[in-house]
Ligand SMILES: Nc1nc2c(c(=O)[nH]1)N[C@H]1C(S)=C(S)[C@@H](COP(=O)(O)O)O[C@H]1N2
């Protein structure tokens with residue numbers, strides 16, 4: 001990669017793609033992603049565009065009002081620029097990608113899922129000239145602060161395709177249910193991130209011998225509005241932080257990182273729960289102990305160290321931090337629920353990934369797992385990138401079928417056909433994905 005990686009700035013991108021312009025207007029203070037949301041007056045212009053006409057008495061509209069035309073509409077509400085996502089929440093914004101929109105080799109920015117724990121910094125307050133990243137912590141020899149320009153000019157640029165999956169992806173299926181966002185299978189995405197190596201920056205600032213962990217801090221604000229409360233501050237052991245694919249990134253798929261995905265700067269640590277990839281990145285600390293920031297301790301992003309029966313209460317000291325994510329796959333083509341003619345083979349496409357490992361085998365079944373057929377699994381672009389797979393199946397007679405997909409990782413582990421070990425917070429569901437096919 002050259003040191004002068006070309007990418008499009010967010011404002012330039014808005015000129016090219018008005019949907020991103022809408023994203024800018026919508027991305028303020030409050031998110032009108034559901035009918036319950038509140039609207040700021042400054043968002044009214046954008047709202048008028050959605051309504052298809054001007055609002056003559058806009059200045060009289062109370063600040064928190066959603067126009068009735070939208071409030072009473074059956075049409076699902078969405079953030080323009082993030083088409084097709086399924087919204088679970090508007091405060092904080094949480095939206096997942098339906099599997100058929102993950103069919104591209106790399107996830108387009110508009111289809112990249114959103115998992116916010118707080119309120120993102122206001123876009124109009126993000127100034128690329130004054131944005132800084134601070135490196136500090138008790139195990140940092142020379143604490144330093146970098147502007148974006150300094151980061152970009154001092155260190156070599158690298159681009160890697162990196163998979164980000166929320167630790168709670170698949171939570172909706174657990175029983176007894178786990179509290180939290182009821183993710184289906186779509187809290188996952190993979191694309192080419194560009195930035196500098198976290199390792200290069202940390203080493204430049206000096207890593208003391210006693211360093212064991214890093215932690216991040218972002219510019220988002222706690223839902224309560226209390227500026228002293230930290231939204232989320234997670235981290236990884238030094239061995240993960242120092243991997244060559246661990247990036248401090250400013251670009252995604254050749255453009256500025258989308259606003260909701262951490263613009264202008266984020267950590268990208270592929271293969272681990274995406275919660276370690278801090279968005280709107282302001283500060284990284286090098287720690288002489290396991291980082292103890294918000295959502296690092298207690299039951300957050302932890303699973304029982306030993307398997308437990310469903311519904312078991314587990315003491316904090318018996319919970320272990322999630323590191324590499326388990327092997328998993330999805331069918332991205334066709335969309336579940338299609339009708340298919342008996343005389344034709346059905347072509348299947350999907351993705352598979354395995355945390356820090358690689359996927360080495362991929363199988364599909366059309367008879368509820370009684371027999372399996374080999375699919376073709378393709379090599380990843382680089383370590384920690386997801387892998388595409390393809391197969392084609394022929395059905396023996398008319399009727400209802402399910403196509404199941406199952407990946408195996410380089411350590412020999414396969415996805416479970418049904419739910420894996422229940423855990424109190426509903427993490428790490430890597431059960432086989434299945435789609436419905438009606439053969440006629
Ligand atoms: N600053 C900050 N970073 C964050 C979060 C957040 O709420 N604030 N959410 C984390 C979680 S839980 C996930 S799954 C990923 C989601 O990344 P995405 O929204 O770009 O998909 O960001 C992580 N980084």
Ligand SMILES: [Mo]
Pocket residue numbers: 115165166167168274275
């Ligand atoms: Mo997450």
